[in-house]
Each structure stands twice: as C-alpha cells, then as structure tokens.
Amino acid sequence: MIDARDRPDRPRLALHVCCGPCASAVIERLVEDYEVITVWYNPNIDPVEEHDLRLAGMQRVAGLSGVPLVELEHDPEAWAQACAGLMDEPEGGARCSVCFRMRLARVARWAEESGIGVLTTTLTVSPHKSAERINAIGQEVCRDHRIAFMAENFKRRDGFRRSVELSRAWGIYRQTWCGCAPAREGVGRRRG
Numbered sequence: 141m142i143d144a145r146d147r148p149d150r151p152r153l154a155l156h157v158c159c160g161p162c163a164s165a166v167i168e169r170l171v172e173d174y175e176v177i178t179v180w181y182n183p184n185i186d187p188v189e190e191h192d193l194r195l196a197g198m199q200r201v202a203g204l205s206g207v208p209l210v211e212l213e214h215d216p217e218a219w220a221q222a223c224a225g226l227m228d229e230p231e232g233g234a235r236c237s238v239c240f241r242m243r244l245a246r247v248a249r250w251a252e253e254s255g256i257g258v259l260t261t262t263l264t265v266s267p268h269k270s271a272e273r274i275n276a277i278g279q280e281v282c283r284d285h286r287i288a289f290m291a292e293n294f295k296r297r298d299g300f301r302r303s304v305e306l307s308r309a310w311g312i313y314r315q316t317w318c319g320c321a322p323a324r325e326g327v328g329r330r331r332g
C-alpha cells in the first residue's frame with residue numbers, strides 16, 4: 141500500500157468519506173495520483189453515538205493511510221429538515237437523493253472555499269448504492285460550486301471487497317445499515 145506521505149507532488153482532491161471501511165479502499169486507489177484530503181460530513185447518521193463510532197473509525201483510517209481528515213459540523217437537525225416528509229421512503233428511494241445531495245453540496249462548498257478543484261465520494265463503494273445516481277448529483281452540485289466532480293464507481297475493480305479486507309485487517313468497525321434512523325429500522329424495502 142502506498143503511504144500518501146511518500147508522494148507530495150500530486151493535485152489536491154477532496155474526498156467525501158461516508159465511513160472508514162469505504163474510505164480505506166478508495167484512499168488506497170486515489171493516493172497514487174492525488175493529494176487526498178478526506179472530508180467528513182454525514183449528518184444522516186443516527187443516533188449520535190453511531191455517528192461518533194463511525195467517525196472514530198474514519199479517524200483511524202485517515203491516520204493509517206497518512207491523509208488529513210477534515211471534520212465538518214454534525215447537523216442532524218438540518219438533515220431531518222431536508223428529508224422531512226420522506227421518512228417512509230425505502231432505502232434507495234427519494235430520501236436518498238436528498239441525503240446524497242445535501243452531503244455532497246456541503247463538501248463541495250468546503251472544497252470551493254478551500255481552493256480545491258476536484259471532489260469525489262466514497263458513497264459508490266456500497267453495492268447497495270447506484271453510482272449513476274450519486275455521480276449525477278455530484279456533478280450537479282459541483283457545477284454550482286465551480287469545481288469538477290470525479291464521477292467514479294469505486295465498487296468496480298473489487299473496491300467493495302478490498303474495503304472489507306482492509307477494514308478487517310485494521311480492525312475498523314463496519315456498520316450493518318446505511319446510516320439514518322429509517323434505514324436502521326428497516327422502513328420499506330431496499331431499492332438500490
């Protein structure tokens with residue numbers, strides 16, 4: 141595995157990270173070509189103890205990978221407000237589009253303010269998430285912030301398998317549900 145500290149001459153890239161396990165494999169792939177700055181903004185995760193547990197896993201992954209981690213505010217009230225009226229949606233339904241947009245828009249704003257011209261996200265590692273939908277939303281929000289979005293599908297080329305492998309090797313907590321309370325409670329059926 142390449143240690144990010146060994147390659148100081150690459151363009152900067154903001155990587156929205158959804159959790160440590162997904163981030164582990166994506167960082168490993170990206171540090172060959174980019175100076176990766178990981179950014180945490182996941183107000184969807186409920187309850188706060190779960191949020192903090194996942195954040196602690198991400199902090200460990202960032203340390204082991206030799207990349208910085210920027211922690212933006214935890215704002216579950218704003219997430220609940222954005223998703224109001226969508227709590228009965230199944231995982232993969234309309235609430236997820238709002239959730240993806242909110243998280244990526246916040247990180248895109250941070251990247252623009254920080255002078256970083258490229259953004260991507262670890263969200264596409266999940267076999268349960270549509271890379272096409274995430275990439276379309278990422279491109280829209282980045283256009284609004286005048287930065288580029290790297291459309292990727294990180295589950296390809298064994299990305300998900302590698303995330304499981306690395307998180308096991310490093311002892312990183314792996315959650316069993318996406319993040320929000322309706323997903324935890326199994327509201328509706330997963331649509332992907």
Ligand code: SF4
Pocket residue numbers: 184185231232235236237239240318319320323
């Ligand atoms: S299921 Fe996941 S992506 Fe969908 S709204 Fe909940 S936390 Fe967000």
